[in-house]
Amino acid sequence: MKMFALRKRRKTSDVARERIQILLAHERGVIGSSDLIATLRNEILVAVAKYVPVEIDQVDVKMDRGATLSTLQIDIEFPVISR
Amino acid sequence: MGQVLVVTSGKGGVGKTTSTAALGAALAQGGQSVVLVDFDVGLRNLDLVMGAERRVVFDLINVIQDRAKLSQALIRDKRLDNLCLLPASQTRDKDALTEDGVARVIEELQSNFDWVICDSPAGIGRGAVLAMQHADIAAIVTNPEISSVRDSDRIIGLLDAKTEKAKIGEHVAKHLLITRYDETRANSGDMLQIDDVLDILSIPLLGIVPESQEVLRASNLGSPVTICSPKSVPALAYSDAARRLNGEVLEMIIPAEKNRLLGKLFGRRAA
Ligand SMILES: Nc1ncnc2c1ncn2[C@@H]1O[C@H](COP(=O)(O)OP(=O)(O)OP(=O)(O)O)[C@@H](O)[C@H]1O
Ligand SMILES: [Mg+2]
Numbered sequence: 543m544k545m546f547a548l549r550k551r552r553k554t555s556d557v558a559r560e561r562i563q564i565l566l567a568h569e570r571g572v573i574g575s576s577d578l579i580a581t582l583r584n585e586i587l588v589a590v591a592k593y594v595p596v597e598i599d600q601v602d603v604k605m606d607r608g609a610t611l612s613t614l615q616i617d618i619e620f621p622v623i624s625r
Numbered sequence: 626m627g628q629v630l631v632v633t634s635g636k637g638g639v640g641k642t643t644s645t646a647a648l649g650a651a652l653a654q655g656g657q658s659v660v661l662v663d664f665d666v667g668l669r670n671l672d673l674v675m676g677a678e679r680r681v682v683f684d685l686i687n688v689i690q691d692r693a694k695l696s697q698a699l700i701r702d703k704r705l706d707n708l709c710l711l712p713a714s715q716t717r718d719k720d721a722l723t724e725d726g727v728a729r730v731i732e733e734l735q736s737n738f739d740w741v742i743c744d745s746p747a748g749i750g751r752g753a754v755l756a757m758q759h760a761d762i763a764a765i766v767t768n769p770e771i772s773s774v775r776d777s778d779r780i781i782g783l784l785d786a787k788t789e790k791a792k793i794g795e796h797v798a799k800h801l802l803i804t805r806y807d808e809t810r811a812n813s814g815d816m817l818q819i820d821d822v823l824d825i826l827s828i829p830l831l832g833i834v835p836e837s838q839e840v841l842r843a844s845n846l847g848s849p850v851t852i853c854s855p856k857s858v859p860a861l862a863y864s865d866a867a868r869r870l871n872g873e874v875l876e877m878i879i880p881a882e883k884n885r886l887l888g889k890l891f892g893r894r895a896a
Contacts, residue, residue, distance in 0.1 A: 558845035565678050569715065579682050580692055599694045607679040 560609070568607045579603060579614070586616060594620045627658075627735040630742045630870065631760040632802075633784075635776030637747030639768045640804035643840055643850075644863070645744040646674045648764065650849035651860075651867035653708035657739040660699065662730075663713035664756035665746040666722055672712045675702065676847020686714040689726030695733055704852055709738070722755055731759045749779055754787050761790070762798045762870065764831055768805045769817040777801075777826055800831035802866060806880060807836045819879070832866030834859050835880035 583603050590596055596618055604615040632645045645661055653659045662685065663671040672678045683698035688711070695711075702708040711734070714721070734741045745756035757763065763784050767777045784797045791797070803819060810816040823830060834840075839857040843850040851860045851867075858880045865875050 554842045554845035557847075561673070561676075561678065561845075561847060565673070568679075580687065599697070602697060603682050605680060605682045 564607060564609050567609075568612070579605065582614070583616065587618070590618055590620070596620045627738045627741050628761045629731060629735065629759045630740060630762045630764060631745055631757040631797075632742060632764045632766060633745040633753060633757055633780050634747065634766040634773070635749055635753075635780040636768075636773045639766045639773055640834070640840075641747075641766050642670050642674050642744050643844065644764065644766050644802055644804060644834070645671060645742055646849040647843075647851050647860070647863035648867050648870070649708060649740070649742045650702075650705065651851045651864045652740050652742075652870070653702070653705045654851060654855075654864070655867060655871070656707070657871075658707040658737075659740045659742065660709045660711060660734050660738045662711045662734070662741060662743045664722075664743055664752055666713045666719045666752060667715065668746065669713035669715055671710065671744050672700075673847060674844055675710050675849065677702070677710050677712070678847070681712045684712045684714040685730065686721045688730055689723060690721065695730065704848070719752060722752070724755065724758070727755050727758060749776075749783060753780075754783065757784055757788050757797070759789055760784070760797050762800065764800050764802045764866075764870075765826075765828065766802050766804055767822065767826070769803060769807075769811075769819065769822055771817065774817065774822055774825055781826065781828065799828045800869075801826055801828050802831045802834070804834040805836045806833050808880065830877060831869055832862045833877065833880055834862040834866075 583601055587596060587598060587601055600619040602617040606613045632641045632648070634641050649659045649661045661671060661675070663669045665671070666686065672681055677700045680700050683693035685698070687693040688695050688698050699709045699711055702710065731741060743756045743760065746752040765777050765780055767773050781799060784799055785791055788797050801823065803822065807816060819833065835858050837857065837859045839854045840850055840859050843853040846853055850857060851863050854860055862880055865878070868875060
């Protein structure tokens with residue numbers, strides 16, 4: 543919430559500059575391509591699938607690109623396996 | 626089944642993406658579920674206008690090519706949880722957008738949302754035709770100037786010829802959305818009159834959105850104007866337009882910005 547208050551006082555052009563800089567930094571680099579994310583997801587899925595039965599639509603990939611740090615969050619749902 | 630609205634224009638840069646974001650947000654603010662679909666393959670911008678550019682993982686073409694499920698590609702708005710975005714692809718080539726693929730995605734979206742709003746690319750090419758393909762309603766974004774009116778006329782022709790509705794002998798409901806209306810220039814007589822534009826295109830008026838600083842601020846912040854400054858003149862114009870899309874009959878207000886007095890005082894000299 544503090545961030546929000548801070549943002550409100552800033553000029554909107556400053557916000558715009560920061561947003562476009564972060565975006566372009568990513569789009570110009572490899573991390574910007576959604577292919578990379580799809581590849582990562584598929585390879586992680588293959589690795590997990592060796593041990594547990596998972597389907598592609600049980601994999602949820604979320605991305606948050608930041609100025610200095612980005613996060614890639616991969617959630618995989620899989621059933622309880624009884625032996 | 627949800628309704629499909631295409632936001633189109635022919636001419637570039639008239640305010641389609643801005644209007645898609647604002648109308649979508651306004652409909653969602655009214656309580657309906659809304660998905661915005663960016664058809665501008667290679668030049669997507671709706672993600673930026675919606676402030677979702679950092680969160681794009683998959684896009685429309687990934688879904689069409691079965692590389693991602695629709696649910697994985699939809700980005701839920703952080704401010705309104707009944708508003709989603711399906712981004713366009715930024716890199717891949719335009720031919721990846723197939724007629725069958727688009728049909729399948731739109732149908733699936735229609736069964737999950739009250740409104741499916743398609744942000745058309747400029748031009749009258751394949752991209753624009755695909756964006757309007759499944760439309761029930763069209764918002765034809767037009768600036769009060771001759772080249773924009775001419776291009777809108779072309780688009781009206783396409784809507785009557787190339788859409789699924791046209792192919793089965795029905796009509797897409799066409800509405801005119803006038804944007805970037807400049808009161809100062811209107812008063813000085815240098816802008817096409819709204820009546821004249823309506824006369825020429827002869828389709829009903831959905832709204833008149835003024836040229837406004839608030840629209841630029843909203844785009845800088847990545848927030849539709851109806852969310853970022855809901856009391857502003859352009860936001861009210863978009864909110865009323867959204868209500869008209871739902872069949873409400875409202876008095877049309879010709880927008881006047883706060884600088885109206887200034888415009889009146891200096892209008893003559895500026896002209
Ligand atoms: N009512 C308005 N007042 C002021 N600026 C506006 C208004 N509507 C749109 N703009 C500005 O005009 C520019 C073009 O708008 P927008 O991107 O929405 O057009 P578009 O029709 O989607 O363009 P394209 O054909 O390239 O997709 C943007 O910079 C936007 O901020
Ligand atoms: Mg656009």
